[in-house]
Amino acid sequence: MTTARATPPSAHSFWELKSQYETVFSIFLLVLAFLCRRDSSIVYPDIVYVFVAFLGFNFLFDRYLKQRVQASPLAYSPIFVNGILITWALRFSGGPSSYLWVMYLLPIFTACLLYDRRGVFLSTGYMLALYTSVYGDELWDLDAGEWLQFFGKTSLLVLSAAVTARLAVSERALRASVSAQRRDYEDSLGRLLTNASKGEEPGTSLKALAIHEANSALAIILGSSQLLQMQLPGDVAKEEDLRRIDSSVRLGKFLMQNLAILGDSEAERPRQPVSLHGLIEEGLEECRGELRSKKIVVGTAFAASSDAALVNPQLIRQAFINFLFAAVVATPERGRIFVRTRSVAGDNNGPGFEMDIEDGGEPLGEEAKSRFFDPYGGTSGRGKGAGLGLFLAREILRRHGGEAAVSPADGGKNRLVVRLPTVPDPTGAPVRVKRAIS
Amino acid sequence: MPKKILVIDDNKETVMSLNFALEKAGYQVDYAYDGQEGYLKAIEFMPDLIILDIMLPVMDGFTMNRHLKENPQTRHIPVVVITAKSGSMPPLLDRPEMKVDAFLRKPFFFNEILTKIRDILREI
Numbered sequence: 001m002t003t004a005r006a007t008p009p010s011a012h013s014f015w016e017l018k019s020q021y022e023t024v025f026s027i028f029l030l031v032l033a034f035l036c037r038r039d040s041s042i043v044y045p046d047i048v049y050v051f052v053a054f055l056g057f058n059f060l061f062d063r064y065l066k067q068r069v070q071a072s073p074l075a076y077s078p079i080f081v082n083g084i085l086i087t088w089a090l091r092f093s094g095g096p097s098s099y100l101w102v103m104y105l106l107p108i109f110t111a112c113l114l115y116d117r118r119g120v121f122l123s124t125g126y127m128l129a130l131y132t133s134v135y136g137d138e139l140w141d142l143d144a145g146e147w148l149q150f151f152g153k154t155s156l157l158v159l160s161a162a163v164t165a166r167l168a169v170s171e172r173a174l175r176a177s178v179s180a181q182r183r184d185y186e187d188s189l190g191r192l193l194t195n196a197s198k199g200e201e202p203g204t205s206l207k208a209l210a211i212h213e214a215n216s217a218l219a220i221i222l223g224s225s226q227l228l229q230m231q232l233p234g235d236v237a238k239e240e241d242l243r244r245i246d247s248s249v250r251l252g253k254f255l256m257q258n259l260a261i262l263g264d265s266e267a268e269r270p271r272q273p274v275s276l277h278g279l280i281e282e283g284l285e286e287c288r289g290e291l292r293s294k295k296i297v298v299g300t301a302f303a304a305s306s307d308a309a310l311v312n313p314q315l316i317r318q319a320f321i322n323f324l325f326a327a328v329v330a331t332p333e334r335g336r337i338f339v340r341t342r343s344v345a346g347d348n349n350g351p352g353f354e355m356d357i358e359d360g361g362e363p364l365g366e367e368a369k370s371r372f373f374d375p376y377g378g379t380s381g382r383g384k385g386a387g388l389g390l391f392l393a394r395e396i397l398r399r400h401g402g403e404a405a406v407s408p409a410d411g412g413k414n415r416l417v418v419r420l421p422t423v424p425d426p427t428g429a430p431v432r433v434k435r436a437i438s
Numbered sequence: 439m440p441k442k443i444l445v446i447d448d449n450k451e452t453v454m455s456l457n458f459a460l461e462k463a464g465y466q467v468d469y470a471y472d473g474q475e476g477y478l479k480a481i482e483f484m485p486d487l488i489i490l491d492i493m494l495p496v497m498d499g500f501t502m503n504r505h506l507k508e509n510p511q512t513r514h515i516p517v518v519v520i521t522a523k524s525g526s527m528p529p530l531l532d533r534p535e536m537k538v539d540a541f542l543r544k545p546f547f548f549n550e551i552l553t554k555i556r557d558i559l560r561e562i
Contacts, residue, residue: 208523212493215522216449219544223455226548230462249545260524289547 014113019062026055041094050089079123082107087130096135105164112168211256222249261318269312276307283320287328294333301340308423315396322393327359335360355418363412372406444485445469446476448494459548473497477505480512492521516558
């Protein structure tokens, strides 16, 4: 699996940062040197040449050399050269009385960004040695007051270097952290996109993730509604409102289950021999919450013959859930649903499996029957369902060579007939099937 | 002595509502918001049953379940998996060495999970 990777928290970004700081600082110094050219302590135009050299060296190094020397001792060359150039600038701007010593903080900052602790100590020591050299011959001729001034300025430089180092380390840590987070994010996004396009891990596809989030939100709504019901016993009006919330959440969950199977290719949904009775039981288990809520009784009569079919268990399970859910929605409180199965001859004279679902709802008229499997025509037509479940369920059956129809039952009830081809068994031996997992 | 249940879910609202329902049903409840914290709590709290979400931060539910099954101290604790993912139970949780005791898809009713918990705790 290939995923787009972000730049790791390497020294590369720190080199770029160094380049930005040095460019801005060099241009600022050039302008400053030009503006202060009439100052008696400034050696003009020599100091401008120093700053041009500073700017030019760093530009050339960052542009052409840094990639070649990163892993060698020459990686320290900016520190070495910049230190000399800064010391030179100090000498052209008043020597010991110059305030340009603050420029030493720039290579110290660079060292903290790019090198390890040893490199930082060596670079800082080198800067302090260069700074001391500015005083050169005068150092031995200083009186007590001038020594005090020298130590004061040196202490200030060391303190500033410490603060700069701290800033650089924080910057480095922050950049590394942001870079790592970005890499993780892009990795996971890449994984999701790849899975979504290839269908390698349906559980982690974008669709599955969206469904997961929607189900989590529904779980919070349902949990809160149930908590309120526990806390407000006896408040009939509120209980009725909360039951409506529960019912909507159930419908939401049902829609999410259907959404999960929409758009998947055949390759993503391989077929295997499964027990259709097992899938019906799973479908009933899924509807248990609604059945209990409406106090509906379910009677079952399963045929003893083989119920093995070569199907995708997730799809057929969902189709059965949709058929059963439609029956539950159509049946009034304390009503009754009956599920029967039997062996039949398939459409191609092979063995087949038939399931009847008899609901306890009002008998359907002819027009309602003709639109029963149309989108928004089944239970939705009776103002109760989402409107897509029966349509999807029949499409799933048809993909598996099956069919669904609605027909009248005894006593004016509605009967949904579901038919699927089963696995041919010419030897008459029992077919070994893997029960779908509930 | 009430039976102890450990709830592990990264969703605070789910944990709180389950906590309320389980305590009201007479169980002693502790909870955790990620797999690693949950595993440590399982060793410390030694619950009679664990309710475990799959998609958890730090350590996911699959990994935590594997750790539970590998540890002789926690191997016997029944696990009820709850998940907001659609579809059947992941095959990983049906392997003999990783098998969980029940699987529930969110959103679910308190009654559904309480029934499963009672069934499991009655059996052990």
